Amino acid sequence: MKFVLIGIVNTLAYFVIANLFVYGLGMGRSIAAFATYALLVPVSFLAHRRITFRSKGSAMREWAKFCVMQFVSIAVIAAVNREMSGLPQSDSWVVFGIISVLIPLINFAAMQLWVFAARHGR
Numbered sequence: 001m002k003f004v005l006i007g008i009v010n011t012l013a014y015f016v017i018a019n020l021f022v023y024g025l026g027m028g029r030s031i032a033a034f035a036t037y038a039l040l041v042p043v044s045f046l047a048h049r050r051i052t053f054r055s056k057g058s059a060m061r062e063w064a065k066f067c068v069m070q071f072v073s074i075a076v077i078a079a080v081n082r083e084m085s086g087l088p089q090s091d092s093w094v095v096f097g098i099i100s101v102l103i104p105l106i107n108f109a110a111m112q113l114w115v116f117a118a119r120h121g122r
Helices: 002-024 029-052 059-083 089-115
Strands: none
Touching: 002 029, 002 089, 029 059, 029 089, 059 089
């Protein structure tokens, strides 16, 4: 439940900030997607480490794993942007919506099974 709540806040923040970058600042869709994601990475790590998983593992080791997980997520963002590149800029919300669903699913699995797995003795 904590993962879901933190994920909802992070996802809503992603959706709002990315759209503000595109529609408010005139930023390109891909740049907005990556910039927003980068802004939220440290916030997400700290919230999930302390609140969701209550990890007492090595912060540096978990941060390194979390960063690897983020590179995978960035690759997914790039793939979605590439596949949806034919959409007009005015439909950026569709792309951000797809990303806002896929990334939390990937992240939950990675965090549970790998990033914070040491809390389970793995």
